[in-house]
Amino acid sequence: AQSVSQHNHHVILSEAASLELGCNYSYGGTVNLFWYVQYPGQHLQLLLKYFSGDPLVKGIKGFEAEFIKSKFSFNLRKPSVQWSDTAEYFCAVIGAAGNKLTFGGGTRVLVKP
C-alpha cells in the first residue's frame, strides 16, 4: 500500500524567509506526485505536479518541487514567502496506473508579517 509522510506538522516563519517542506512516499512502482494547498476558508488547489521528465517542477506562486527518485522524496520549496502563503500544504501521490490520491498528513504554514 502506498503512503506519504510529511515531516513537519507546523511551520512558522517570517516574510521573506525561505520555505522547504519535506515529503517522502512509499510505493512500489511509478508514481505521479502533487502538492496541493488549502488557504484558510478555501478548498484544495493544485500547486504543482510531477509526472515525468525534469525532476524540478515549477508551480504557481513561485513554488517549486524536486523529485528525487532515489530518496522517494518530493520536497516543496519557495525562496521567499509572503504572508499570503499562510495555508496548509498537502503532498499527494498516485500510482501511474491508479486513480486515487494518497495524501500526507499536511503541514500548516504560518507566515508572520
Add this chain to the structure above:
Amino acid sequence: GAGVSQSPSNKVTEKGKDVELRCDPISGHTALYWYRQSLGQGLEFLIYFQGNSAPDKSGLPSDRFSAERTGGSVSTLTIQRTQQEDSAVYLCASSRNSGAANHEQFFGPGTRLTVL
C-alpha cells in the same frame, strides 16, 4: 467555468440519523472522487466513479456508507445511522478521466458534517 460544487456546505445531525451529501462535478469530467478530511486521519480516499460505475470502493469505512452517481454527473454520498466518528469534512473531486493518473483532480469546497 464553474468548479466542483457540493451541498450542503454544513450539516449538523444527530447520532443515528441518515445524511445525504451531494456533489456536482465539473461539466464533462467523467471521473468523480470522494475523500474525507478529519482530525487525526487526514485526507482519506473513499470511493471513485468512472461514469456511473464505481470500480473502487475500497475506502468506504463501513457498510453504512454508500454512494451513487447518475447520468455521469451528480453524485450522492449517503451515510446511514451516523456515528460521532463520521464527523469530518467530505470532499468531492472530479477529473477529465480516471485511470489516467496524470489528470488533475479538482476539488470542491467540501461538506462539513457534524454528528452530535
